[in-house]
Amino acid sequence: MTNRIIEFLRDRREKGLDDGPCVVVDLDVVRDNYATFAQALPDTRVFYAVKANPDAQVLKLLAGLGSCFDTASVVEIQQALAAGATPDRISFGNTIKKERDIARAYELGIRLYAVDCEAEVEKIARAAPGSRVFCRILCNGEGAEWPLSRKFGCVPEMAGRVLEHAHRLGLIAYGLSFHVGSQQRNPRMWDAALRSSADIFRDLAERGIHLQMVNLGGGFPTKYLKDVPAVKAYGQAIFKSLRKHFGNRIPETIIEPGRGMVGNAGVIEAEVVLISKKADDDAVKWVYLDIGKFNGLAETMDEMIRYPIRTEFDGDELAPCVLAGPTCDSVDVLYEKEPYLLPVSLEIGSKVLIEGTGAYTTTYSAVEFNGFPPLKSYVI
Ligand SMILES: *Cc1c(COP(=O)(O)O)cnc(C)c1O
Numbered sequence: 001m002t003n004r005i006i007e008f009l010r011d012r013r014e015k016g017l018d019d020g021p022c023v024v025v026d027l028d029v030v031r032d033n034y035a036t037f038a039q040a041l042p043d044t045r046v047f048y049a050v051k052a053n054p055d056a057q058v059l060k061l062l063a064g065l066g067s068c069f070d071t072a073s074v075v076e077i078q079q080a081l082a083a084g085a086t087p088d089r090i091s092f093g094n095t096i097k098k099e100r101d102i103a104r105a106y107e108l109g110i111r112l113y114a115v116d117c118e119a120e121v122e123k124i125a126r127a128a129p130g131s132r133v134f135c136r137i138l139c140n141g142e143g144a145e146w147p148l149s150r151k152f153g154c155v156p157e158m159a160g161r162v163l164e165h166a167h168r169l170g171l172i173a174y175g176l177s178f179h180v181g182s183q184q185r186n187p188r189m190w191d192a193a194l195r196s197s198a199d200i201f202r203d204l205a206e207r208g209i210h211l212q213m214v215n216l217g218g219g220f221p222t223k224y225l226k227d228v229p230a231v232k233a234y235g236q237a238i239f240k241s242l243r244k245h246f247g248n249r250i251p252e253t254i255i256e257p258g259r260g261m262v263g264n265a266g267v268i269e270a271e272v273v274l275i276s277k278k279a280d281d282d283a284v285k286w287v288y289l290d291i292g293k294f295n296g297l298a299e300t301m302d303e304m305i306r307y308p309i310r311t312e313f314d315g316d317e318l319a320p321c322v323l324a325g326p327t328c329d330s331v332d333v334l335y336e337k338e339p340y341l342l343p344v345s346l347e348i349g350s351k352v353l354i355e356g357t358g359a360y361t362t363t364y365s366a367v368e369f370n371g372f373p374p375l376k377s378y379v380i
Helices: 005-014 027-040 056-065 073-084 101-108 118-127 156-168 187-206 231-246 259-265 298-303
Strands: 021-026 043-048 070-072 090-092 113-115 134-137 144-146 172-177 182-184 213-214 253-257 266-277 285-289 310-311 320-322 331-344 351-356 374-378
Touching: 005 021, 005 266, 005 374, 021 027, 027 043, 027 056, 027 182, 027 231, 027 259, 043 259, 043 351, 043 374, 056 070, 056 073, 070 073, 073 101, 113 118, 118 156, 134 156, 156 187, 187 231, 259 266, 285 331, 298 331, 310 331
Parallel strands: 021 374, 043 070, 043 253, 070 090, 090 113, 113 134, 134 172, 172 213, 213 253, 285 320
Antiparallel strands: 021 266, 144 182, 266 285, 266 351, 310 351, 320 331
């Protein structure tokens, strides 16, 4: 929470514009985050994961600071280009791409692609000849609050074969990638993947294929309710593992922070629509907000991400509440298994501030489920 955000929200209220939930993102925080990554991992290039927050001003700021961009679709590539990034600073990092989208990306100048199987390599060899490819290896997502396991990557034993296939088809077998799981709270979780990566580098070198790059993925956390280690601790742990597994031959590295770049830059202001009980003797109250799973808070799915919530009654006595969204869908409940402690004095009509909401909120907002518009976003 920054003073600029507090002032912006006060001004919005005074002008009577506060008629629905909104997220406010402070670019100064994004700028600081970029500097922190650059400092903690000085020899590593930053590829911001556009999906975390593709706002044009966020992308423009990062492009100006020298960031590269990890994209997952032609639209994201166009957004990065529009922000001022040249094609050589953009990767097409989704392992699941239509061949015609690869062709479109190639036309736009993109020459760096992710793969995790031979069929995807063949698409790239046809639609983006001569490009660089990196193969994603599986990570189990242990230690992450938002694991990305299984869907992406192949087992390390297969990666060599995938890259050899790429080499044979005239592509540049450029390197490896992995993602240790989003909101990864343990900086040591990069170690096992780096050990596998070094094994694959050696194995392929024996077959005359010299990989150059390791893509360390995202996973850098945002502080929600629980504390998280500083980015510096991640930089140190990663560098130690690189030294341990690659010795004096440390490859080129890149990171793809999404959440860690923008999460703490954003605050959502929402409103209490209703407070009620289901029975007179219920210990737990239901608090319904005008924001829920369908208009910005999708990451509360399975109660995985627990956002800090501030109210004007902070400091008062707290009571356990079930927190729910406004729509007529019963899955639109944010926290129930583990009720959320909120001040007893909270009232219908009170504003609440949901912190750490700069990442994965606007992009996860439905078009207009139940007539509720997508989350409004202001970047200041
Ligand atoms: C989503 C994604 C990221 C960003 O992950 P965070 O945990 O938000 O940092 C990075 N790389 C790839 C390939 C992704 O899909």
